[in-house]
Amino acid sequence: MPIPTATTEAGPRRLLRDVVFEKMLAAIVDGTLEPGERLNDDQLVKWLGVSRTPVREAIAQLHTYGLVEIEANRFTRVSARDDVV
Numbered sequence: 001m002p003i004p005t006a007t008t009e010a011g012p013r014r015l016l017r018d019v020v021f022e023k024m025l026a027a028i029v030d031g032t033l034e035p036g037e038r039l040n041d042d043q044l045v046k047w048l049g050v051s052r053t054p055v056r057e058a059i060a061q062l063h064t065y066g067l068v069e070i071e072a073n074r075f076t077r078v079s080a081r082d083d084v085v
Helices: 016-029 041-048 052-064
Strands: 068-071 075-078
Touching (some): 052 068
Antiparallel strands (some): 068 075
């Protein structure tokens, strides 16, 4: 059986960590994830429908932007926003 060829160009492939990062960033910006709110891996995995690895990678990226605070073996939480007047 011959394999059909695609007639339309597929866009670039997106990594799950990038998709999760964008969703979490949007949730932080729109207030769904509030400043000071603890981030639980298991809850995020369930909410986003992905495995734990892309969630942890997205959290690490959010941490580099200063949007998430990580204290090893203690907590991971959304940072306080400093643009609020």
